[in-house]
Amino acid sequence: MPKSTDIERSTTGRAARTIGLIAAAALVATIAQSAPAHEGCVPEGEWAVPGGGRIAAQEILARAANARVVLLGETHDDPDHHRWELHTLAALATLHPKLMIGFEMFPRRVQPALDRWVAGKLNEAEFLKASDWSQVWGYDADFYLPLFHFARMHRIPMIALNVERDFVRTVGAKGLAAVPSEKREGVTDPAAASEAYLARLFDAYSKHPEKNKTSAPARTDPEFGRFVEAQLVWDRAMAQALADAATRNPNALVVGVMGARHVAHGDGVPHQLESLGVQRVVSLLPWDHEADCDDYTAGLASAVYGLPYMPPEPVAPPPQLLGIRILPVPDGIRVVAVSPDSIAAAAGLQADDVLTEAAGTHLKTPEELKSIVVRTAPGTWLPLKAKRGGEPIELTAKFPPAK
Numbered sequence: 203m204p205k206s207t208d209i210e211r212s213t214t215g216r217a218a219r220t221i222g223l224i225a226a227a228a229l230v231a232t233i234a235q236s237a238p239a240h241e242g243c244v245p246e247g248e249w250a251v252p253g254g255g256r257i258a259a260q261e262i263l264a265r266a267a268n269a270r271v272v273l274l275g276e277t278h279d280d281p282d283h284h285r286w287e288l289h290t291l292a293a294l295a296t297l298h299p300k301l302m303i304g305f306e307m308f309p310r311r312v313q314p315a316l317d318r319w320v321a322g323k324l325n326e327a328e329f330l331k332a333s334d335w336s337q338v339w340g341y342d343a344d345f346y347l348p349l350f351h352f353a354r355m356h357r358i359p360m361i362a363l364n365v366e367r368d369f370v371r372t373v374g375a376k377g378l379a380a381v382p383s384e385k386r387e388g389v390t391d392p393a394a395a396s397e398a399y400l401a402r403l404f405d406a407y408s409k410h411p412e413k414n415k416t417s418a419p420a421r422t423d424p425e426f427g428r429f430v431e432a433q434l435v436w437d438r439a440m441a442q443a444l445a446d447a448a449t450r451n452p453n454a455l456v457v458g459v460m461g462a463r464h465v466a467h468g469d470g471v472p473h474q475l476e477s478l479g480v481q482r483v484v485s486l487l488p489w490d491h492e493a494d495c496d497d498y499t500a501g502l503a504s505a506v507y508g509l510p511y512m513p514p515e516p517v518a519p520p521p522q523l524l525g526i527r528i529l530p531v532p533d534g535i536r537v538v539a540v541s542p543d544s545i546a547a548a549a550g551l552q553a554d555d556v557l558t559e560a561a562g563t564h565l566k567t568p569e570e571l572k573s574i575v576v577r578t579a580p581g582t583w584l585p586l587k588a589k590r591g592g593e594p595i596e597l598t599a600k601f602p603p604a605k
Contacts, residue, residue: 243495244508250489253500262486262505263290267297267455269484270448273471275462275503276488282509284345286488287459288352290507298455301358304444306460307339307346308362310387316360320353336569338367349459361447363440363458365389374432392438393477395430399469403430434474437464441474448480462487467501521576522601526551528568534558534589535565549599552590559587580604 244250249262266272274290276283295301308316315332318324324332329350330343353360365387372381378391395403400421407429408419419426440460448456464470465485475483487503491511498506525544528535535557540546551557557565560574561584578584581603588595 242491242493242508243498244489244493244506246491246508246510249505249507251505252498252502257505259293263293263297265504266484266486267294269455269482270480271444271475271483272455272457273465273483273485274457274459274487275465275485276459278341278461279345280490281345282490282512283488284349286507286509288348290486291349291352291457294455294457295356295358300451300454301356302361302447302451302454302456303349303353303358304361304363304440304447304456304458305346305349306363306440306458306464307335307341308333308360309338309364309366310362310443311366312338313362316362319350320357320360322354331569338364361443361456363443363460365435365439370432370436373435374428377428378431378435387439389435389439389442392434393474395434396469396473398467399473400430402467402469403433433470437470438474440464441471441478441480444471445475445478445480466503519604522578522580524549524551524571524575524599528557528571530567531556535568535571537588545599545601549586549597551586551588551597551599554590555595556589557586558589558594559585561585 245256249257249259251257251262272294274287276287291301291303305316312333315324315329315334318332319329326347330336335343350360352358369381369385369387369389372385404419404421404426407426440458444456444458448454458471460471465472465487468485472483472485484505485503487506489498489506489508491509523544524546525541526546527538529538530536533556537546537551537553537555537557539553540551557571559565560571561578563570563574565571575584578601580601582601584599584601586597586599588597
């Protein structure tokens with residue numbers, strides 16, 4: 203039986219977490235009272251239903267909390283979108299006792315890393331490495347870490363929604379029929395795309411034609427057919443992971459965090475969820491200050507939130523680069539190529555050199571070297587150790603001063 207002080211500490215901790223969640227929910231619910239008016243189609247700091255006008259935060263959040271699945275759409279490299287997601291998740295957590303969060307960012311194979319992170323068994327660096335973040339997603343982890351910490355702090359299960367990129371690429375190149383069932387990661391045949399979705403996909407496809415195309419694309423092109431198949435497989439994979447979580451946990455509210463294009467207009471993941479028999483799906487999107495109001499049409503989402511205008515941040519200088527291409531090898535990092543007139547070339551690095559140390563740190567992965575280079579101040583020197591033909595050498599990379 204725990205001591206009374208342990209009980210008090212545990213109770214105080216739960217109370218503090220609850221107060222924090224309530225405060226975040228209150229921010230989402232009342233921000234409209236102090237937000238300036240927005241001249242566009244969605245008022246800043248308020249929720250609105252496309253085609254139906256404004257809706258009180260309490261009403262749309264309560265509706266979402268009573269759903270089976272909630273979808274939050276984002277632009278992956280927009281920090282305001284991630285802040286909105288965090289506030290919305292906090293609000294939903296105050297309204298529903300059991301939450302689960304699925305992420306497009308992770309393929310199924312890294313689910314054990316997500317479980318260990320939520321259980322508190324990994325630190326940030328270990329989690330990003332175990333989840334293969336730099337390879338499977340690649341966007342700045344700082345965008346997402348507040349969401350991951352929120353899940354960890356409140357022991358909210360995280361779900362890997364995605365499949366391997368090679369699977370989707372193969373469908374795009376050869377078609378779904380070319381992928382044997384044992385390579386499909388359990389993904390079943392997707393529901394056919396609606397005519398509206400086909401039109402939107404063709405618009406996207408037309409704006410990014412393949413390099414070898416010599417004429418304007420047509421909807422009858424086999425390449426476009428495979429493009430559609432790949433998108434449908436992507437949508438189906440995430441929908442199926444969400445549906446499976448909802449089925450296994452009937453008392454939970456399952457929230458999916460993913461790119462807005464998978465959510466908008468009910469075309470992608472919502473359409474696949476419907477075909478899987480999942481009812482009561484709520485889709486929520488952020489609305490940027492400068493977004494085109496022509497895109498604000500009925501059926502875009504269950505509701506959208508008007509993000510307040512934020513002045514642009516100063517443009518950061520480009521990251522410093524050594525000017526090399528590298529690959530990991532058992533005893534360090536092999537230099538594949540050195541760019542002419544680069545810092546590496548001036549330092550004397552050559553192709554096939556194996557870097558073993560940088561700034562006194564033994565190198566095991568390319569990410570470690572990249573991190574050290576980024577942290578090196580302009581105008582300073584970076585000591586390097588390497589092997590050339592099996593013999594140890596020492597070099598110095600001299601970074602130019604900031605302009």
